[in-house]
Amino acid sequence: MEELSDIRITRRNLLKMGAASATAVAAPLAGAQNAASGAPSAAARAPVTSKLSLTVNGKLEHLELDTRTTLLDALREHLRLTGTKKGCDHGQCGACTVIVNGRRINSCLTLAVMQHGANVTTIEGLGTRDHLHPMQAAFVKHDGYQCGYCTPGQVCSAVAVLDEIRQGIPSHVSADLTARPQTTAAEVRERMSGNICRCGAYSNIAAAIAEVAGSKT
Structure with a gap:
């Protein structure tokens, strides 16, 4: 014992x-x-799936996806539109920015099923190799990229930013929320602040946007 x-x-x-x-x-x-x-x-x-339709770059697409699939993964993995990049996958870098119904969004933060019936424009829908969108051409001219990974999101966001200003949508730095905003350096920096460039090409990006806007920011 x-x-x-x-x-x-x-x-x-x-x-x-x-x-x-x-x-x-x-x-x-x-x-x-x-x-x-x-x-x-x-x-x-078994995963829960749902049918949905999207108009992507002018083409109607019919998909059946796991309801957990993000718009980003639907574009990249199911429609093979790999121009839209997956960066942080948490809505912090802006690399996945696309234009949905005329407004820019982080495609990693929305489910594809939430965009049923939406009109989506990705970097592939803005221009072609032979006919660049003015913003794409300006990015090339001003070296608005280095590694290029964030560039698709930067370009989509820049196009939407100028449209926001044209529509009179104010930002956090707009001095008068009732007045039509102008394409100033402060406005551009604020509105583009959600798009991160690890290479630091910000001044060149601003110059490209300024040229397309026709202003001296």
Whole structure:
């Protein structure tokens, strides 16, 4: 018979033994309950899919997707429009910016099913190799890119920014919210602040936008 002095039961060891015992008891019970109810495990459940239609760059697309699919993944993985880039996938870098119903959005932050019936413009829809959009041409002229990874989102956002200003939509730096905003350096910096360039080509991007806007920012 072991001496009581040989049995070392500390508070930590007692908690460990209790947790192990609870796990050993709960696991078979949970399995038996699932089997009795006929409920499949999480790994065995089939994904929920939904049909949707999008007009992408002027072309009507019909898709059936897992309802968890983001618009970004729908564009890249299902429609093979890989110009739109996946950067942070958390809405922090702007690399995935596209234009939806005339407004720019981070496509990684919206589900594809939420955009059913929407009109989507990606970088592929702005211009072609032989007929560049004016903003694309200005980015080339002013070296508004280096590695180029953020460029599609930068260009889409820049096009939408000028449209926002033309529509009179104010920003956080607009001095008078009731007056029509102007294409100033402060306005451009504020409105483009959600698009991050790791290479630091910001001054060249601003110059490209200024040229297209026809102003001296």
